[in-house]
Amino acid sequence: MGTRIVCLYARRSEPGGSGWQRFHCQSARGGSIVPVIEALLAERGVTLRRAYDSTQQAEQLAAVVAERLGMAIAARGQATLALSGGRSPIPFLRALARHVLDWSRVRLTLVDERWVPEYDQQSNTGLLRRCLAPVFDQTQWLSLYRGVSPQHDAEQAGAELADWLPLDVVVLGMGVDGHTASFFPHAAQLTQWLAADCPDLCVASQASDGSPRLTMTGRALNSARFRLLSISGAAKLRTLCTALEENQVMRWPISAVVRAPMEIYYCPDDTQPNDVTD
Numbered sequence: 312m313g314t315r316i317v318c319l320y321a322r323r324s325e326p327g328g329s330g331w332q333r334f335h336c337q338s339a340r341g342g343s344i345v346p347v348i349e350a351l352l353a354e355r356g357v358t359l360r361r362a363y364d365s366t367q368q369a370e371q372l373a374a375v376v377a378e379r380l381g382m383a384i385a386a387r388g389q390a391t392l393a394l395s396g397g398r399s400p401i402p403f404l405r406a407l408a409r410h411v412l413d414w415s416r417v418r419l420t421l422v423d424e425r426w427v428p429e430y431d432q433q434s435n436t437g438l439l440r441r442c443l444a445p446v447f448d449q450t451q452w453l454s455l456y457r458g459v460s461p462q463h464d465a466e467q468a469g470a471e472l473a474d475w476l477p478l479d480v481v482v483l484g485m486g487v488d489g490h491t492a493s494f495f496p497h498a499a500q501l502t503q504w505l506a507a508d509c510p511d512l513c514v515a516s517q518a519s520d521g522s523p524r525l526t527m528t529g530r531a532l533n534s535a536r537f538r539l540l541s542i543s544g545a546a547k548l549r550t551l552c553t554a555l556e557e558n559q560v561m562r563w564p565i566s567a568v569v570r571a572p573m574e575i576y577y578c579p580d581d582t583q584p585n586d587v588t589d
């Protein structure tokens with residue numbers, strides 16, 4: 312049975328809107344929504360790269376990050392890299408650590424951090440230190456978390472980040488709710504934080520459960536020379552599709568950062584590593 316893509320259309324409801332707007336593309340009979348997403352991404356100059364499984368995805372992502380870092384070192388003598396946390400980056404981080412690079416020339420930081428000390432299991436810094444273990448201590452590390460207060464730490468980290476822009480490589484993740492870095496849907500200051508002229512490079516935000524976060528702003532992330540987004544599982548792919556169609560930043564923060572130059576690495580396998588010591 313063939314795949315049929317169903318796109319529903321509705322007239323724009325906002326003042327000044329015109330014509331018909333596509334929304335809620337979905338697959339029929341379990342078919343793939345990949346062609347729909349590829350078309351939406353093409354409008355933004357972004358490429359979707361698909362892997363069979365999370366191992367292949369991790370290897371592909373690590374290879375392109377290592378290549379870009381090597382290019383930056385060759386061109387400018389150093390490279391800046393901002394990584395994401397969460398759970399899904401574990402195989403990618405381990406694969407990246409196996410690449411031979413002059414890691415002492417890599418300036419490393421996070422796109423976002425939970426406001427917890429490094430020994431906390433929620434700490435993205437702790438995740439990086441464990442998964443990048445062979446190379447982490449060779450890099451020039453900039454911590455977002457300083458342990459004073461979220462506001463203070465964001466200001467301090469932002470001031471130090473100023474010397475790092477433009478970042479060479481940014482690797483983003485995305486939650487199934489459409490959050491990326493620590494930009495969560497409907498956060499009061501979201502529009503300001505994602506604006507190209509945001510005065511801050513790092514701000515204190517909150518997760519949907521109210522826990523304190525630190526996050527680079529849109530100005531820092533979108534100024535990067537090259538950005539990558541890693542997503543896994545059909546649910547996140549549907550989120551991405553809806554986010555691209557609706558293009559409402561308050562509802563889908565991810566829609567603010569999907570723009571060229573960017574590549575998206577996707578695999579259908581959404582099995583999450585449940586222990587960083589695996």
Ligand SMILES: O=C1O[C@H](COP(=O)(O)O)[C@@H](O)[C@H](O)[C@H]1O
Nearest residue numbers: 395396397398399484485486492
């Ligand atoms: O909270 C966070 O979640 C997102 C997504 O994590 P994932 O494990 O579902 O890929 C991540 O990109 C972000 O850095 C992290 O702080």
